[in-house]
Structures are given as C-alpha cells and as structure tokens.
Amino acid sequence: MTADTWWRTATVYQIYPRSFADSDGDGVGDLRGVISRLDHLVALGVGALWLSPVYPSPQDDNGYDISDYYDIDPMFGTLADFDELLREAHARGIRVVMDLVVNHTSDEHPWFVESRDPGSPKRDWYWWRPLPNNWGSRFSGPAWEFDDRSGEYYLHIFSRKQPDLNWENADLRQEIHRMMRWWLDRGVDGFRMDVINFISKPVGLPDAHLTDGTRYGDAEALYTNGPRLHDFLQEMHREVFAGREAVLLTVGETPGTSVDQARLLTDPSRRELDMIFQFDHVEIDQGRDKWDIRPLDLVALKRTFERWQHGLSDAGWNSLYWNNHDQPRIVSRWGDDTTYREESAKLLATVLHLHRGTPYVFQGEEIGMTNTRFRSIDDFADIQSRNYYTDAVTRRGEPADVVLDALRARSRDNGRTPMQWDDTENAGFSTGTPWLATNPNFVHINAAAQLHDPASVFAHYRALIALRRTEPLVTDGVFTLLLPDDPAIYAFTRTHAERGLLVLANFSSDAVAVPDGAMAGWPGSPLVIGNYPDSPPTLHRSVRLRPWESVVVRRGTG
Template sequence: MSLDVRSIPDRSARAPQEGRPDRQEDAPWWQSAVVYQVYPRSFADADGDGIGDLRGIASRLDYLRELGVDVLWLSPVYPSPQDDNGYDISDYQDIDPVFGSLADFDELLAGVHRRGMKLVMDLVVNHTSDEHPWFRDSRANVGGKRDWYVWRPARPGRVPGTPGAEPNNWGSFFSGPAWEFDEGSGEYYLHLFSRKQPDLNWENPRVRHAVYAMMRWWLERGVDGFRMDVINLVSKDQRFPDGAVADGAAHGDGSPFYVCGPRIHEYLQEMHREVFAAHPGRLLTVGEMPGVDVDQARLFTDPDRAEVDMVFQFEHVGLDHGPGGKFDPRPLRLSELKRSLGRWQEGLATTGWNSLYWNNHDQPRAVSRFGDDGPRHRELSAKALATVLHLHRGTPYVYQGEELGMANAPFAAVDDFRDIESLNHYAHAVAAGADPERVLDGLRRMGRDNARTPMQWDASPGAGFTIGTPWIAANPDHLRVNAAAQLADPSSVFHHYRRLIALRHGEPAVVHGDFTMLLPEDEHLYVFTRGLGGTALLVAANLDGAPRPLPAAVLEGWGGARVLVANYADRPDLGGFPVLRPWECVVLRRASA
C-alpha cells in the first residue's frame, strides 16, 4: 500500500471538527491542525498608511484558505502606545485605531469562520502598558489598585532613585534594571520587559478575576482560544531575592524566582476553571513559556491537570546563542538540535502535546538562521526545514512569510531597526565599550525586526503590503520572493507547505504516530520514523549544502515504499544506497499488508 499526497482531499474549506475519521476517535481537533501566525502590523495594509490592519488581513483570508491552515493566530491588536509593538496594552477590550475597530474585528472573525478556520488571540497579562487605566490608578494610589502591580521600596540603607537602590538586582529582558523608580510615591515598580510594561501582581485575586472576565468577553465574542504571552512568568517569589550575577553582567539573573514560579500551576488551573471549562472541545490554548523544561511542560499540558493544551518552549531556538546571549550567535550543531527536539518528542509522547515552530515574531527567519538563504539553496533549504518540522509529533505553527521562504533583511545601520529590544541592546552594549559593528552584526543575524518586515505579496514597490510608505522597509528581495510568483509555480515553497499541511490532514501517522530518531549524532542528516498501527513513515533530510550518503541500515525494510513528499522533482524512490543531494528531503510511506 502507498499514499500519494496528491490524492489527499483538500480540507482547507472545512472547519476543524471533533471526531474526524482520519484520526484517533477522542483526539482534540487541534492535534491535526496547523496554525498560521499573523503579525498585523506587517501583514497587509488596507488604508495605505504603511501599517497593516484588520481589513488588510480580511482581504487575504482566501490566501490562508488556499494554503490549508486551520487556525489564524493574531498578534496583539489592542489599544497600545506601541512601545513594544502592541505587547504593551492600554485597553484589553478594544482595538487600536491603527488596526481598525471592533466592527472590523468582528468582520474578520466572521470571515475566518466562514472559511472553516478558527481565530486565536494573543493574551498578554504578565504586564500592561503604563498607560493602562489600572496602572494609572495604581501609580496614583486611587481606587484601591495600588496592589494591582508589583511595588517595592528601595533597598534598605539606599537612597531611593539612586543607582543600586532598586529592590533587588534583577535585570530586564530589554536591558537595564527590572525596576523603575516612581518619584510620586517614592517606590519602584517591577517591569521584566520595558519600563513602560509594568508587571501585574497576580498575587491579588482581583487582578486575576479581572483578567478572566476580559478573557470571557473575547470568547463570548467568538474567539477560539488564546496564545498566552510569557504566561509562566506571572507567579513571582514574593521574597524578591537577588539573582546570581554572571561574569561581566550588569544585573542579576532573577529567572529562578519568576520562571514557573511557586503558584503558576494554581493560577493556570484557576484560569481553566473560570474561563476554559465553559467551552469544552472548542478552544486552543497555548502558553508561551520561556525557560520551561520537558518535565514542567508535561505538567502544564497533561489534560488531566486542566491547564493549557500546549506550550511554546525556547530550548531549540537558544542552541545557537553564544556566551554573550542571543546577539552573540554561534554555529548550530545539528546533533544538539536533534537531541533537543528528540527529547521533547520523547518527553511528551504519552502525556501532553508539542507545539512545533522555527519562526515567530520574536525569532529571525529560519531560512537564514538554520538554512541557506543564498540563491542556490534558498528554496531547497526552506522546504527541507519545513518537512522536518511538520513531520514531528505536535501542532505546527507557520509564521507569515515562512511559507514563501522569506529571509532576514539587509539592515545597513542601527537606524534601520525599529524593535525596542534591539535598540536598547545596541545603546547599552556600545555605551559599555563594545564594537558598534560587531553589535550590529548580532542584530542583523538575530534581531526580531527580521520577522517584522512587510509580508511579500508581490514585486511592487510596497511588496503588495501597502501603497504607502511601510513602517519598516520591505526586504529588497521581494522582487523575486513573493506570494504572487509562488502561487503560480507548483514547485514553489508555498506549494510545498500546502502539500505538508494536506499530508497532516490526511495521514493519521503524522498526527498520532510514535517517533523514533535515527542517526542522532550525524551532523548533516536529520532522519526519523513515525509509526501508527501498520503504517510507517520515514523522513530523511540532508540539512547541508554538500551531498551526503544515506547509510544503508536506514533503508532496510523500505524497499518498495512510496515517496509522499520530496523537494527535488526527480526523486521517485530511495532504492539502493542513495546520496541525498544538498538540502534534499524526502518522506516515504510503507504499510503492512
């Protein structure tokens, strides 16, 4: 028996339904789904102001339907001063005018549902904007909201507001101390991110229930779930001790005292009871959890514990960070990547669920980072990376433009960047004596703005994203790498993604099969099998720019198996002892009689 992916029916027009016949009877719908992340500011601009908006997204829904994805994940569109591009929220129950209105949102949601897809909102409740009414009341100590945020006095014996007087030595993710002095009250407030993103005090039950009420409001409006931003940081050790200081670091590492803090499981179980339990079988909930390990993720995603459906973990996207952090990248060793992803496959094999991603709004482009974005191997490497990821067990996430093989942008100078993390890092590093060109090289390779350049729809001056001046420059390569060209080319990266998504919808072994890593120490070949009942899949990829032989032992028992997916058009089978060409990937299927 064999399965030709071309014969799989197109399910892109169908809503995800419980009890699909092509999977285990009691499996939740999101296990066979594929999620597409839209970064609204950069996706599609309908009004020509250079900033993407909701009506722009609505105009491109047929594109997502053709790709075949099941869920649209929308990065924040709430009112915001845009200090951190919308992750600093000033009103949880409205739409920022730069993106449109609630009416526009309702039209978008209706359009998503008409096309058989679901919509997931970004939930950002570790912190708000300092312009949120809650924080304004808290800062002014009116309305009983002082303890809605984390306020602390200066360190004993220090003069408030002077260097070193912060309540502890924690550093912010966005450089500098994690505490901001407020002259009006003489105290400091905690901000793990920007100083304009004060942390909510989840110890206060009034805060938690205000958040739950807001979540219910969106679900009642028809939203189908939430991606929860840094949700495992909401519980802090209330002693607020100093963190260890690494050599050369200006601040201490407070993460042991707020990553998966003492009450995090209590809070998520309460959230589930108060919000999610009223919508059985309908929602997708994914927690972004920096610093989480496999054992912790198993607890968070165990259905019997009723917390979240899956987590975003960061282990595999930290493997190329050097001793100086993310902006000091080092070459990635494929064996390390396989050990990491394989450990997550094994750890969540029987309990919990994986989320699968290379790209998102916080990561540089995968084809530049893990692949080869040169003209010779760009498409091949984009397809190979996609194949490896989508054939793992878990729910795949596609970030806008990933399905086109969009690459990092050629930022020439620091003035080309827009992201607060990059700009703050540059300012602090250069002030500390670092070589500006070396700092810029790190930003070019790892900066978040690489993911935020406009979606490349066509070869027009605005890349089809806008008729105006885009808020951040489009990558010049949009002249040849764009959706219009790829939709017309059956061999494009876009259509390869489409085939992978169709395979997930049509082959139960992709969704539910067990996972076995082969050749774990090989630094060039990524090979594994998936198996369910009498069906087995072999995934073999050469993640290198030189030809690599596939060991004969890997192919034992695969004689006569059919190729389901390949990124070279002339790969009919894997007979004999083949050599995988540069960035070649192939998926085989065999079934018992």
C-alpha cells in the first residue's frame, strides 16, 4: 500500500441495487438499471461505486443472507450483466467495489444445508452446540436457533436465517479466499466487508453479561474484535490481496471498534485493511440502543471526529460517512429537512468532506433526500424494524405509537426508499410498483431538477468532490478543531506550512456570530465554497453565520 493510493483522493458512491434503478418494471432495482445511470456518477465525479449485495439470496435481510457466493440473484440480473457493469464503469473511470458478507451466510446456502448433518465434513463450518449460551441476536431475541434435523442449536448474531460461519476452520477460510480471488480475477476493484470484525469468536463462547430485566446477554463485547481477528485478516491479505494492493480498496465495517483498534486494522505496515467504517459518530444520539433517540450533542460529535482525525493521522486512514443502507437520512436526522433542507444538506456535506479520509456518498444523499413518513408497521420492509416492533410492543408492552415514532426516525428503510430521479411516476425509479414506497416529496426533490442547477445540493456535492481531487490540503493537511465547546458552530482547519483551509459551519436555525478567537489570521481569505448562493467572496473580521450556513476559505497559494 503506497501513500499515493487512488482512494485517498477519491469519493466512493454506495448503490443499494434494489432501490437505485429498475430496468424491467418489476419494482426492484437491478444491474441494468445501474448501468443506465452510470453517467449520473460521472457527472458527480466519484471515483468508485460500492455495490450492496447482488448475490443469490432468499432476501430475508435484503441480500445480506447469501446462498451462493459465485453468482448474481436473478432479481438483479445475470453474471453477464455484472460483467457489462464492470466494463461500462471502468470505461468511465469508475471502479467497482463489491459487498463481501462472510461473517454469516443464508441458512439456504449449500454449506449450511450440508452442515446440518452432524457427520458432514462441513459441520464445523458453522457454530453448533447441544445447549446454547445466553447471547442475544442483534435482530431481537436469542442468538441461537434449534435445528430439528441436527438436534442442536446454531449461532446467528443476526437473523435466524443468517447462521454465523466458524472462521476457526481452516478449510472454510481457504474456500472464502478462493471465492474472493475469483471476483478479483473477474475485474472487481475491492471489497466492503460486512461486520468483518465479528468473524473471530471467543474460545468456548462464554455467556454474556445480563443487564437488569433482560433475558439475553449483550455479547457484542465478546464477539467484536475477537482474539484471532488480526490473524484472519493478515492471512486474507496474504492469500487474496498480496501484489494487488495499489489498485484495490478494502474497507471493513467494524461496529464497536476503538481508535486504537482501528490503528491496528488500517496501519499499512500490518497488511490488514485500507480503512474501516466505525460507528462512534452515528451513535452520538443514541441511548441504550438505536431506538432510544437523544438530541444531537454537537460538542460530543466534534470531539468524536477530532479523536478519530488525530488517532489515524500518522497510521491508517479514515472513512467518512453520514448515510448508508443501515442509517436514516442525515438531513432529517441532524439537519433541517423542512425550512433549511438545501442549506443543511450542503452544510453536512461540507463538514464531512473536508475532514481527512475517504468520503462515502449514499445514493440520494447528493440531492438531499429525506426520511419518509411510514404510517404503520405494515409499511416497513426491514426485518430489524419489524422484529423490534414485535419485541417492544408484544413482549414488553410498549405503546405502539411510541415505538412507531422511533422506527420512523431510525429505521433502515429510510435510506432504502427508491432513488428519486425525476418528477414522473415513482420518481423515475420504476414503471412498476416499487418494492418499497417512494417518498412523496420526489415531486420537488429529484436528480433531474438539480443536475443543471448551479445552486443545487447536487452541484455542491460535485464541487466538494472536485475539491478533494485537486486540493492536497483536503487529503494531507493537518486537522485542527476550533471552538470545541461551542454548541452551534463546527469549525476546523486543514493546514500545511503556510497554506490552509478554514471550515465554519452553523449547525442551527438561528444566526450566530463566530467568536473572534477562531478568526485570527483568516480575515480577507478568499471563499473556496459556501452553501448560500450569495456567500461573500472573502471572509470578514466579524463573521455572522446565517442559519445552517457553511463557508470554506483558503489561506496561502504556495
């Protein structure tokens, strides 16, 4: 891995295929739909697309329950369609990163079907026990399911249809490596690795801690960053990535990972991963779990980013994201999606993209898509949301309206509503009935309306992405947080020698004055990018930021 690796200056665009573009009118997005919209990504200026799972799957968890690692699910197309996507994306200078889900498979995968036989050589490819421990599933309920055929229980950290793989088995690991090489040889440019830090489980699978009033223990601390994680990842690098590092991207989804652990995972000298997705910043507004919603604490958010920026400044690399297929829309979460939707969407983009790391844009984020309004539990498709509703309302007796409000704010379905391409029926996503209802606001929030509008959210994202490609300060400048305790202003600099960028952002719907202390040395600096059409061309000594206003100014030209 070299210092000039391509992903340092690139931006990655995540596509959730079933919601991106439907080419055949069946209401589900597909690969040919992705191909038809590649020029949208060219116009945006991204360097790579990350494709959420398109493998064959029973779709219990929307494709994250894989039944065949060597093919494409018919709902998305064929291997020939996938190969065409690779060719068309590469012809446009866009790399293709696949989702890799190897902590678990579907219970319909042939490996698991064979594993159900206690005498099978693949029995040890999964976790089987005559008696379960007390671990709880992340999708509610116990993490163990009894299998009549086997007469034993199998482990599933997620859905009961997603049995966990036993990475202690060397034959399993070799088969996973072979599969990964097969996709890379086909032309794939890297992998986003789903919950990759769950693959190492503790010896003996001990019971987890029980909190007051719970039936199942919280085992996350036990199966997160387990004892052999680094061994497994280093072996993967030797067997799969060695010799290809400069052209590939490897990013691991790693819930519950600290800065110190991330340094180990992403230090190039250790040969594990290029970067990780950490969750500290998106858990700022959570209480006991994601459904226990708290107001955004901007001071805590700034401190969190500062810790990660400094922690990986000399070893490793940050990934930068607000949205993905597991998160609600950021403009509804931490912005103002009514009066100041455009301004706050642009501000949130500015703050994120000017940090050190590789930014990820989730489909629709670049046009300021918002959460939708789900009327009842029947409107939700997400298994996590539906399981939580059943558990909370039926078992614990919580008020249905309170639970629904939490789901409306935090459900993964908010990020999965169809991409809003234009103001025609179904937002131009499909000529059929979409698998998940389109957000009604597509009439005025859509890509077609913004593509040629220089004041649009899309234009702002395009400018930020171009700035990352052309301004070395964004990639390599030293990060310094300013006004760390200010409850409304997010301010920081990116500097090198006499050159620098200053970022000022007002996270509120009120006008606020920037304290003079943050302005030392910056008055008169020219504007690089602002989120209001009439942002001043230079920074004045006394700055008063309008509601949700952000400005970036430059100092020095050498």
